[in-house]
Amino acid sequence: MASRKTHFLIYTITSLLQKGVSFLLLPVYTKFLTQEDYGTVSISTTSVALLSVVFTFGLDTAIVRLYFDFRQDPSSIREKLGSLLVAMQVLGLGIGSVLLVVGLLFFRDGFFGIPFLPFYPMILLILFFQPTFSLVQALFQAMEKSRLFLVFNGLFFVVNLSLTLYSVIVLQMGAFGVIGAQLVSLFVFFFFGLWTIRRLWKPAMNLKIVTESLRYAAPMIPHSLGGQLAATADRYILSYYFDVRQTGLLHLGYQASQPMELLSGSFNRAFIPFFHHKLSENSVSSIREIGLFAVLAFSTIALGGSLFVGDVFTWFINAKFHGAIMIIPLLIFSHVATTLYYFFSAILFYDKQRTRLIPICTVSSAIIGIGLNFVFVRHWGLWGAAVSQLASQVVLFLMAFLLSYRFSAVKWNYGLMIAIFVLYAGVGVVVSTFAPTVLSSSAYLAVRLVLCFVSVGICAGYYFLYITNTLPKSIFKRS
Structure with missing residues (x-):
């Protein structure tokens, strides 16, 4: 098993891929994006971070914590994790539909300074695909599979960065290119992530497990929501x-x-x-x-x-x-x-x-x-x-x-x-x-x-x- 120092190094490298390279590319982005583009990207990413807290009712984070309990019973872990994964998708579809109706009723003329179309529907689609992507990362971390964590994130980084640079520099699509690249990348890795952890889950719907998990996750929602509100x-x-x-x-x-x-x-x-x-x-x-x-x-x-x-x-x-x-x-x-x-x-x-x-x-x-x-x-x-x-x-x-x-x-x-x-x-x-x-x-x-x-x-x-x-x-x- 890798040492704590090795885990720290790998997580640091992964974070560098996710955020550090974006920092190094700021001269490029500030050349091709306007202040309005940056503002649009900011409102979009901020909305994703904030709404993701309620989009799954905390099940994505609960799964990681409950994994340590589930693994004590290998015979049932696939059903338990599968039930929670299915519940996440059902909740995502339901809450996404509600938010779409809310947007059509109240934000058709603009969403905090950015156009409703195409950005509001894109935000909702990102919200649907991102929790599963994040869950796969967190499961690798819980299992202390830091090298898999690095490979998975490294592949996502290459895909997302390539799409972003192409859409921003070559196609000059501005904020739409940045957000669209993220959406396409998450769409691809939504399915790739589920395939990667295929041995840990199977399609199921055990309502008892889902209810117990929601009971565990519910008290953490104010914590997560408060943290995101403070940050955004x-x-x-x-x-x-x-x-x-x-x-x-x-x-x-x-x-x-x-x-x-x-x-x-x-x-x-x-x-x-x-x-x-x-x-x-x-x-x-x-x-x-x-x-x-x-x-x-x-x-x-x-x-x-x-x-x-x-x-x-x-x-x-x-x-x-x-x-x-x-x-x-x-x-x-x-x-x-x-x-x-x-x-x-x-x-x-x-x-x-x-x-x-x-x-x-x-x-x-x-x-x-x-x-x-x-x-x-x-x-x-x-x-x-x-x-x-x-x-x-x-x-x-x-x-x-x-x-x-x-x-x-x-x-x-x-x-x-x-x-x-x-x-x-x-x-x-x-x-x-x-x-x-x-x-x-x-x-x-x-x-x-x-x-x-x-x-x-x-x-x-x-x-x-x-x-x-x-x-x-x-x-x-x-x-």
Whole structure:
């Protein structure tokens, strides 16, 4: 079986294929796509992310969790998984039909700034095919088949990227080409994915299994919906107060911050199995050490990214999109805040009696984030959306901290971890925003290089102490 480091590496490579290459292709996309195109893509992908939560009633995520129970009884696993897969398709058809009627009644004149046709029906079709595609990925992860995970995603990446580049560059189809390429790719891999896991399922409809699974998944829907609302409300609100072009700039800002997101997400995929394994062995010291190092390392990377992203943008991105530069540092550090949430909430996912607390975190974050967006976006536009996003992620990890502090078996040094985040985020945002207006170009470069050198030195020093097993125990005292 592959080691945890191997899983982390493979998941990172997969995420690089899915998101990192899109980041590298930003110069190409910004040349051939307009701000309106970016805004259309943003509203479409945002709608898919948000509506996917209710499209399957959480069965796609429930299947992965219940797989660990099902595999204890190999004789019935195919019927159980098959029943849930069939139920997913039935729910998808039913909910998709309802949403189509809703669209015809209320959005025929436009859907948050984008044309109803052809984009709204395309969104619904993507919503139908995507859950099964995501489920296949998640099953490979649950089975710790990281190499299959890589191959499956790699093939999808090649197909989707080829179709996207051809439709955008050669056919010059704009936003329709981007969304259409994703739809065609998901359509192909919907069937390919089902074929790939054919030995794990067979067509069936066991209503008892479906009912039990829905009962398990239902409490997680507010959690998932809250998380998606917190992450996506800014696009809708920005489009409402301004126009879809501003939404396009925000979308580009999120794309520019994707390297930080993929590092955080890949680490979490590898960390969760490690967390469960170590906690079951009552070995929490290594969890604390890795957690603190990850916060320090990600904060260091985010600091460097926030300080130099403006230079990269100016050199490589079309000038019509330079308005997004100012928000990228805030979005980069919002992903570091999400990493803190992963650590503080891990025990809530581990303890079945505490999972009911998870929606409190995400719903609180969503409510505050949406409220801040309505206030800040109206007055500050793009900047307000980015500030609201960072604030909502801070609320998310603070709620996880408050709800897990008393009973968590992992005695995190909460004070130090949060202090590192606040210090690095404060320095990164303040320096990248205000220093260029008061310092010469050479002085600004010198300040950034010094800050990066110091932060990398601190991170390297911690890692040296970690690998030599000489970390002072005092830094892990709970605070």
